[in-house]
Amino acid sequence: MYKIQTLNNISPIGLAKLPADSYSVADDVDSPDAIILRSYKMHEMEIPKSLKAVGRAGAGVNNIPLDKMSDAGVPVFNAPGANANAVKELVIASIFIAARNITEAVKYTEALEGEDAELSKLVEAGKKKYGGFEVPGRTIGVVGLGAIGRMVANTCIDLGMHVVGFDPGLTVDGAWQLSSKISRANSVEEMLAKVDFLTVHVPLIDATRDLINADNVGKMKSTAVIINLARGGITNDEAICDALDVGKLGAYVTDFPNNRTKKTPKVIGLPHLGASTGEAEDNCAIMVAEQVKDYLENGNIKNSVNFPNVSMPRGTAHRLVVCNANVPNMVGQISTIMAEAGLNIHDMINQSRGEIAYTIVDSDTEIPQRVVSTIKQLDGVMIARAIQD
Incomplete structure (x- = not known):
């Protein structure tokens, strides 16, 4: 029986992927094999020695101490793309809301007073003030062309917009999923002066903090709209609000409002709605639950x-998984220990990422616990685990 601790409310549809006959799932589990969470901040949390995996039901992992998990040999899974459609839809809505001055027009209308005849005149006056503009033919810059950025870019092409994309880490597979009509920029700065809209879809790391800042926001058109539904801190709110205050920017849509943005006209603040649809929460929970389950039951690692x-298909009922420092001859030592125990290797795969290496070995016969214990004692090994049906 595997024990799963939930640190937030996780979609029941996702948790249903962990069958009750093999999994105990609760928020107060002792010595959990895995933790599944959404936004709970784990940085100050004491990490259980029993922990084998962490699943983040979403994309961002800023709330998880990755270095601490890596040192403990604990893989952290996330759900890239599971909430992409939800965020994409809100980006597209934000484009129209900003272009047509919807929030300002609504506030204007709600504040109207007088008899119907008088209101009718005021409504007509508002129509002239808040009419806005249409989006076909406008240019949008998309920073970050992962699952969300690609969907946004392709949808904007379908809307008749010109799209400029920037992502130095774009993969070949990712590029194949982009419309051929999308132009490529070599830097964020290169696109700023061209765009009517700018939307960011990158994680918050040192390299992306204050990506849009006081030094470069001034390069944008005075009518340009900035959209940040990714992470607070990627865009510098102070610099953007300062530009809005003096009419050097058109509007700012943010999913991370604060006291500075609240008091600035032309800021459209949303309560972190980007991935908050029921469908997105279900999709994220399903994906991460399946990944955690596959890791616990088969040792496979995805996302x-x-x-x-x-990942390796199960060739036998007897599997060994080992996580270790990425140093020479580790696979040789593992193979030697298994051979000395009389175990025949049916299949094996080894991959590395930075300082971490991970090996999956299928044995034709049962793997004794003494073999696992011997491998655990090798210098550099973080975890060794036998998975046997």
Whole structure:
């Protein structure tokens, strides 16, 4: 029986992927084999010695101490792309809301007073003030072309917009999923002066903090709209609000409002709605539950943010998984220990990522616990675990 601790409310549809006959799932589990969470901050949490995996039912992992998990040999899984459609839809909505001055127009209308005849005149006056503009033919810059950025870019092409994309880490597979009509920028700065809209879809790391800042926001059109539904801190709110205050920017849509943005006209603040649809929460929970289950039952790793992706079909009922420092001759030592125990290797795979290496070995016969214990004692080994049906 595997024990799973939930640190947030996780979609029951996702948790249903962990069958009750093999999994005990609760928020107060002692010595959990895995933790599944959403936004709970784990940085100050004492990590259980029993922990084998962490599953983040979402994309960002800023709330998880990755270095601490890597040192303990614990893979951290996330759910890239599971909430992409939800975020994409809100980006597209934000484009129209900003272009047509919807929030300002609603506030204007709600504040109207007087008899119907008088209101009718005021409504007509508001129509002239808040009419806005249409999006076909406008240019949008998309920073970050992962699952969300690609969907946003392709949808904007379908809307008749010109799209400029920037992502130095774009993969070949990712590029194949992009419309051929999308132009490529070599830097964020290169696109700033061209765009009517700018949307960011990158994680918050040192390299992306204050990506849009006081030094470069001034390069944008005075009518340009900035959209940040990714992470607070990627865009510098102070710099953007300062530009809005003096009419050097058109609007700012943020999913991470604060006291500075609240008091600035032309800021459209949302309560972190990006991935908050029921469908997105279900999709994220399903994906991460399946990944954690596959790791616990088969040792396979998919969509880990700190471990290499390593998967191998079960060739036998007897499997050994080992996580270790990425140093020479580790596979040789593992093979030697198994051979000395009379174990024949049916199949094996080894992959590395940075300082971490991970090995899966299928044996034709049962793997004794003494073999696992001997491998655990090798210098550099973080975890060794036998999985046997």
